[in-house]
Amino acid sequence: MTSESSLFSHRWLPLLLVAPLMLLIVLFFYVPVFQAFYWSFFLERPFGGGSMFVGWQNFARVLSDPEFWEAGRRTIIFMVTASSLSVLIPLILAVAADRKIRMSLPARNVLVWPKAVAGASIGVVFTFIFNPFVGILAPLNAAFPGIWAPGINGTDAFITLISAHVWGGIPFNFVILLAGLQSIPRTMHQAAAMDGAGPWRRIFDVQLPLIAPQLFLTLVLEFTESVTSAFALIDTITKGGPGGSTTLLVYKIYSDGFTGYDLSGASTQTAILMVFVIILTAAQFFLLGRRVNYDR
Secondary structure, three states: OOOHHHHOOOOOHHHHHHHHHHHHHHHHHHHHHHHHHHHOOEEEOOOOOOEEEOOOHHHHHHHOOHHHHHHHHHHHHHHHHHHHHHHHHHHHHHHHHHOOOOOHHHHHHHHHHHHHOOHHHHHHHHHHHOOOOOOOOHHHHHHOOOOOOOOOOHHHHHHHHHHHHHHHHHHHHHHHHHHHHHOOOHHHHHHHHHOOOOHHHHHHHHHHHHOHHHHHHHHHHHHHHHHHOHHHHHHHHOOOOOOOOOOOHHHHHHHHHHHOOOHHHHHHHHHHHHHHHHHHHHHHHHHOHHHOOOOO
């Protein structure tokens, strides 16, 4: 085994190499999170000029707000639906690519391309794609007027957000799951086939159990990512409408803080959202993580 002294000439060199990244993490993650938790216990004036300690009053005010609970309900629906599809669809594509069906090799490259597209750009593209007059559903809307109207129908707008999120999440999950499938020894497939297992049986009895670590990783990342990364899509596609039907917690925090100038309320909701994400991640590790076998 290679010793650490043979890799680095000085014991402080590894710390110096990671120092810039750690500095960015502290400045752009831990400091804002700490500031949000701090402001959640104070009544902050929107344009400066001091603050007043109010204790848990901000939490009581936020938790008694029906709009907060409604945004939380929509967030959970979006999180479960979008995250599940963002793992299921790449899994199907990865299984197809691993079997080397026709056009699977060029499809691998094409499926990775959306990773280079920013969330705001995805929102702009899907606004055009799902436009009721010039988008892909325009012929259906012409045949049945009003059947697709994301500008006035909350369900249609929500479907548009989920579709955009799933499309943006395909590349990363596809690469992770395909790498896991390709790391399975071919001898295991051959042995299962010799035992009489068909293609579907091999998927459920051989492949899925062996890529459980990759499935667990993608699920954890997708559940946390769906809670926090939906802002760009909402801001470019729906602006939280129609009638607030697509206002998730992350967008409500922005609206309350930067439009309503309720810094204390927005900070309190940020603290609650952060605690929710921590609990969700811990629950995933507790319920699913210990069932994952990392030894093959």
